[in-house]
Amino acid sequence: MSIVASVLLVLAALLHVYIFWLESFAWTAPRTRATFGVSAEQAEQTKPLAFNQGFYNLFLAIVVLVAVVLRGTGPHSASVALAVAGAGSMAAASLVLVASDMSKARAAATQGTLPVLALIALAFAG
DSSP, rough: OOHHHHHHHHHHHHHHHHHHHHHHTTTHHHOOOOOOOTTTTHHHHHHHHHHHHHHHHHHHHHHHHHHHHHHSSSSHHHHHHHHHHHHHHHHHHHHHHHHHHHGHHHHHHHHHHHHHHHHHHHHHHH
8 A cells, every 4th residue: 555545545534533523523513514504403303313424434434544554564455455445435425425415516525535536546556
């Protein structure tokens, strides 16, 4: 795994940790509601779902971070497999987001760009 791929993976993981925080702990805050385009009423109604969704983002971030840690300490194949699984899931989730609601294209691009770039870097690293 290249340094470029590792940096992109860490950045993608950090973004997903931030999304975790927004969804799981700041969901009803005005700024978070504006970010996700939900009203105060919608935020209250969907708070348990957002809490759960946030943890999905956290777990994806953990998988990607473990891949980066293994890059220097563990088997190369395990590191790459975890990186592809984590970043691939992040990228796929962004595709699902935009496919389900085209008004979320900007959010999907934000969520999916770093993982896609990391996957490209992984592919070129051989």
